[in-house]
Amino acid sequence: MNGSSFSELFKPMDIANRTTRNRIVLAPMSVCYGDEAGMVTRPEIEHYARRAEGGAGVIITENFAVSAAGRQMPRQTIVEDRRSLPGLRDLASEIRQKGALAIVQIVHAGRYAGPWHEYEKRRRLAPSAVPFELSADRIVTPHEMTSGEIEESIDAFGSAAELCEEAGFDGVDIHGGQGFLISSFLSPRMNQRTDEWGGGYENRLRFPLAVVREVVRRTSAGFLVGWHMMSDELAPGGWSIKDSLRLVPHLTAERIAFIVPTPATFETLRMPANLGLYGKRMYSVSDAAAVKAVSDVPVIANGRLGDPYDAERVLNEGVADAIGLARPLFVDPDWPTKVAAGNIPGIRHCPCDPPTCLRTQLTGALCDHWPNPVIEQGYLGYGM
Numbered sequence: 596m597n598g599s600s601f602s603e604l605f606k607p608m609d610i611a612n613r614t615t616r617n618r619i620v621l622a623p624m625s626v627c628y629g630d631e632a633g634m635v636t637r638p639e640i641e642h643y644a645r646r647a648e649g650g651a652g653v654i655i656t657e658n659f660a661v662s663a664a665g666r667q668m669p670r671q672t673i674v675e676d677r678r679s680l681p682g683l684r685d686l687a688s689e690i691r692q693k694g695a696l697a698i699v700q701i702v703h704a705g706r707y708a709g710p711w712h713e714y715e716k717r718r719r720l721a722p723s724a725v726p727f728e729l730s731a732d733r734i735v736t737p738h739e740m741t742s743g744e745i746e747e748s749i750d751a752f753g754s755a756a757e758l759c760e761e762a763g764f765d766g767v768d769i770h771g772g773q774g775f776l777i778s779s780f781l782s783p784r785m786n787q788r789t790d791e792w793g794g795g796y797e798n799r800l801r802f803p804l805a806v807v808r809e810v811v812r813r814t815s816a817g818f819l820v821g822w823h824m825m826s827d828e829l830a831p832g833g834w835s836i837k838d839s840l841r842l843v844p845h846l847t848a849e850r851i852a853f854i855v856p857t858p859a860t861f862e863t864l865r866m867p868a869n870l871g872l873y874g875k876r877m878y879s880v881s882d883a884a885a886v887k888a889v890s891d892v893p894v895i896a897n898g899r900l901g902d903p904y905d906a907e908r909v910l911n912e913g914v915a916d917a918i919g920l921a922r923p924l925f926v927d928p929d930w931p932t933k934v935a936a937g938n939i940p941g942i943r944h945c946p947c948d949p950p951t952c953l954r955t956q957l958t959g960a961l962c963d964h965w966p967n968p969v970i971e972q973g974y975l976g977y978g979m
């Protein structure tokens with residue numbers, strides 16, 4: 596079997612005014628190799644550039660916080676002011692030199708803002724003060740945002756996108772999922788406001804769309820703006836896939852250039868009906884297919900698509916335009932090169948559920964399936 600069996604994966608793809616070399620996208624995955632001040636580090640640059648070197652057509656970084664207040668992890672990168680620019684410039688340039696589009700995922704962690712060890716001390720922001728289960732033994736209540744805090748957060752997204760463009764990135768991926776700030780405005784469970792920012796469907800869209808408009812307003816027409824979508828909250832009374840399908844035309848009317856649908860939030864993943872979801876093969880392909888049916892911009896399917904035959908089939912059946920791989924490219928950045936060469940047995944896979952990378956995220960993610968010297972180094976960069 597050779598790489599020609601995977602012809603769909605290696606077709607170029609147009610995203611707005613850019614063309615990718617193939618349809619393999621590094622899906623955002625928090626590896627937390629930044630420093631405590633939120634600056635980009637050398638291991639972080641090598642981590643991402645190495646995935647580009649391995650052949651991915653698009654690199655979407657892990658979520659970078661748009662402000663210190665919106666940060667979740669102690670070593671999460673922050674894009675808040677011009678101090679970030681030198682590191683961001685090197686990151687963008689090394690990814691692009693290796694032939695991939697470079698995109699930063701931007702987030703405000705909202706009620707998950709921490710970092711964890713300071714969690715009790717921080718003012719956790721959400722549309723409404725609805726208690727939720729943060730972890731097995733911990734119910735916490737976030738703070739209902741003032742209109743001033745809402746405006747500040749919108750501005751922070753715009754400013755972060757502006758900095759990313761100045762640093763030389765091709766675009767940003769606005770994180771509208773996983774229960775972070777933007778998705779909490781969409782959800783009728785999390786957003787119980789009675790002012791213009793909550794209530795009916797249109798009001799719950801107001802904050803997310805204001806973020807998109809601000810990002811669009813502050814970046815040039817050629818800058819890609821993507822949407823990481825909470826396709827379905829997977830909870831009774833929550834945001835549904837039908838709600839997502841109604842959202843799509845609102846997004847594309849605002850220059851959204853690609854969509855990455857992903858179901859569930861950290862909270863709903865803990866519900867008995869959803870346990871183990873992120874371990875299931877191709878778990879978000881049906882949502883991606885539904886979104887693609889109503890979207891005129893590329894849709895990236897992700898979630899346990901590391902078997903190249905599955906990935907090729909998804910593209911061949913036309914249910915998505917590209918494939919997002921997070922853990923598969925973490926464990927083996929050469930997945931694209933190996934698939935192109937037909938070296939399927941040579942691919943290193945991620946069989947972990949739950950994966951080690953989640954457990955080691957707070958201090959810098961590691962993979963049990965890396966060769967020993969890589970584990971000792973603490974990240975898989977150049978020459979490995």
Ligand SMILES: Cc1cc2nc3c(=O)[nH]c(=O)nc-3n(C[C@H](O)[C@H](O)[C@H](O)COP(=O)(O)O)c2cc1C
Nearest residue numbers: 622623624625657658898899920921922923952953
């Ligand atoms: C350790 C870890 C960190 C993640 N961090 C992010 C993130 O920063 N942003 C995001 O949108 N998704 C994140 N995800 C979800 C991935 O993008 C992806 O949707 C999920 O892992 C399923 O794809 P995979 O099977 O290819 O890994 C993360 C997943 C893992 C395992």
